Amino acid sequence: MADDSQTETTLKYKRVILKLSGEVLKNEENGNPIDAAVLQSICEEIKELSDLGVEVGIVIGGGNIFRGIQGLKGGTVDRTTGDHMGMLATVINSLAIMNCLEDMGADVRVLTAIPMERVAEPFIQRRAIRHLEKGRIVVFAAGTGNPYFSTDSAAALRGSEVGAEVIIKATKVDGIYDKDPMKFPDAKKYDRITYYEVLKERLQVMDSNAFSLCMDNKIPILVLSMKQKGNIRRAIQGEDLGSVIHA
Numbered sequence: 298m299a300d301d302s303q304t305e306t307t308l309k310y311k312r313v314i315l316k317l318s319g320e321v322l323k324n325e326e327n328g329n330p331i332d333a334a335v336l337q338s339i340c341e342e343i344k345e346l347s348d349l350g351v352e353v354g355i356v357i358g359g360g361n362i363f364r365g366i367q368g369l370k371g372g373t374v375d376r377t378t379g380d381h382m383g384m385l386a387t388v389i390n391s392l393a394i395m396n397c398l399e400d401m402g403a404d405v406r407v408l409t410a411i412p413m414e415r416v417a418e419p420f421i422q423r424r425a426i427r428h429l430e431k432g433r434i435v436v437f438a439a440g441t442g443n444p445y446f447s448t449d450s451a452a453a454l455r456g457s458e459v460g461a462e463v464i465i466k467a468t469k470v471d472g473i474y475d476k477d478p479m480k481f482p483d484a485k486k487y488d489r490i491t492y493y494e495v496l497k498e499r500l501q502v503m504d505s506n507a508f509s510l511c512m513d514n515k516i517p518i519l520v521l522s523m524k525q526k527g528n529i530r531r532a533i534q535g536e537d538l539g540s541v542i543h544a
Contacts, residue, residue, distance in 0.1 A: 315356070317355065319390055321339065341401070344402075347403055354425070354429065387448060425458070435459075463517050475500070490540065490543075495542055
């Protein structure tokens with residue numbers, strides 16, 4: 298018991314929303330939308346957080362399968378239909394995460410914004426909070442259930458509804474920069490930055506709806522890289538990693 302309490306006291310955040318891009322699951326070499334090895338690696342990190350006593354909620358995009366805006370660009374479907382297709386893609390990714398985590402012995406629930414009872418539970422705020430309190434990993438699927446809203450907005454909305462202490466946006470880069478660090482070697486990284494400064498500098502962190510929700514509810518956003526395994530755990534345990542947007 299002493300070891301458990303000692304572990305919990307080292308946690309900087311107790312309840313978190315982890316926002317993942319659907320593209321992180323994709324194998325760029327063969328085009329497979331869900332790479333088994335990548336999925337396994339991500340789920341190992343999520344399981345590690347849960348084992349530490351962190352209450353974990355996950356929102357994952359569907360861009361590895363279908364992104365609503367793709368249909369608009371291609372002229373195949375209208376925006377509303379395309380967004381609904383994208384929401385269903387997030388359900389596929391969420392089920393993959395659930396299955397992989399369950400194989401590791403984790404207790405997981407998928408809650409969808411669009412009712413599909415034979416596949417997953419419908420999202421109900423109190424039920425989601427109760428799952429988290431019981432130590433279950435909760436995967437929030439189907440975005441907000443509405444077209445024209447991104448999974449960034451879903452992460453901000455669910456984070457607000459369940460009282461998350463932080464939204465962790467795991468990306469390909471190790472934080473927020475004043476310009477693209479992949480293109481500009483002199484790009485300046487921000488370790489800590491306020492909501493106001495992000496707006497003033499017009500930094501592309503989340504879409505405007507998501508950012509406004511986080512700002513209104515004073516939920517900090519931690520942006521860090523998923524490339525180095527263990528980054529999320531280290532940040533939750535208090536290590537200064539990535540960039541933090543705060544009030």
